[in-house]
Amino acid sequence: MGSGGDFEDIVLNDLKPYYHVPGAIHSEGITFVKETSTLLWVDIFKGQVHKVEDIEHPESSHSFFAVTRTNYGKNSSIEYPPNPDDLKESVGCIFPIWSESFEDEIKQVLFGSKFGVGRLDFATGEWEYLILYSECPDLSTDRAYKLRSNDGNVSPDGKYIYVGLMSDFPFELEPIGCLLRIDLLAQEIELVWNCLLIPNAIHWDESDEKTMYVTDSLNFTIWKCPGGDLLKREELIDVKNSNNQSFESPEPDGSAIWFSKDGNHSGYLFVTVWSTCKVQMFDLVHGKLLKEFILPKQTPRVSCCCFVGKDLFVTTANAKVSDPARINSDKNGGCIYRIPNALDRDVPLESTKRQPLY
Template structure:
């Protein structure tokens, strides 16, 4: 039996903020803040929980930029940012974003690719996916299998391709012991599982953890509310439960360690993009969403408009009991 929970307008985290394509939701237990990105606008936001008036933002000056993911560091005011061309350091004190690493992309790849989701492994190394950029996919009518999943060594900044030929490299997380990787390629409609050896830095034994199309199609499963359910960002617990944002469906699904769906959280927005669990008691589900008009740059994004699809807002739902959270690992390089 799947437990179903409704999330409504009253669960909007900050009534004064609405983004275009919010993603990368991250809880920092060190200072009780929640961070997220707006991919298309090239912004990083930080909200101090309990004090909604303290809302900070970092933004790339270059209009061609985008931000796919962020990572925490040993300094609460410094984050790493996965931009279009590589990895940057963002500083909330001086409000700057500065690249310290560029991807090894040729001119064509620089035009066609951008960063998407990422995560830091238990040893402090950054894993980040790159994929077809918005302008290219819009012009060609598709996302091509030209993406990659990179591992960036925090010590010498070498870049290694761990998975090649990907579509939309998305939600990923390592288990607490680092021996397994959960990784999403959205257009395969699958959350994958790999074994990982840190000694040899190799992924092996690729297998599906959840095949989303089957979840949405089987009797007794989640009712099919969209023609293209795509798994997006995810959060992994110490018990190997997975919370997965399901783009196009208005749902976050929660799976047990066997890949069985146990909970369905339904939101008033179709484009669910990322999810995490946080709060001082590890009992709040935070969810990012995409605005219904995100493809139209001329569209007005109005936080006072609470009608129709509420995409673009950040949602927060109090859970009935604490979750055995797996806190985000931090970047292993000195900042």
């Protein structure tokens, strides 16, 4: 591995799925909300938002809501965008909304969808767009139409939502993807990183809340952006180099970030590596590979992860994820795994994302 003598390989061949939604295609964007102990994730292809309200009993507390044209809010202030090819809605990332008035329940979420950032109301099952990507001055309507939301996150101050866009499923994958910064209060969208293939996970350094880490999947790179300046990015992690034995395209996908609270500001990035069955742990100082968790071989398409305390929850995708007919013959892909004690210390519960302002 070229990682030194302290590298640790943890093989989890006998690990059973934590939960599996029948017919799941591409589970992604897994997120934890500590105030309500709620686990949320999406199925990109099916345009679904999933919610588990009792983590220890997912079978009895799971529900999901589909984002479609038919349940678009009739009283929305934004008319549903023109869709001449009748492209399907998809959900790439999720931004939970919580307030004390909700008591112990997540009642609404924001999410990145096909044409923009939307809001879903769990009580009514209706949703609406709050802003459309086509409103970005540097993104033509034709180009925006060919894109869809992938991963995203909320800035530490809650002011901005960052969403990465990539080519939508019916279109050829091209470097027309981008990273957008969205201010919902001001109703402004800015293109901050252009000409990407697959922009992915976004995080901030806890020590200064400005330094950003951005995943560039098909360049196999985790970029570090000191001070949040995306134009002065520097390569931190070469994921392909950390998987150079037998994987042709080990793409870094969704990830989880964790920082020590002991005052030394040590931080770690846990990266799901598409097509490898792996979650790899890197330090954020030198980008050094420290540890990898190898999941059962029948689910190579690991896609995202998040912490609930010291346990790591990992989403996966179906082997038929690229099949236009969506024939679901893979009975394992799309499930969620729970890796116990992925952090080797007791840690407090923390939410995956900040509360967005809107």
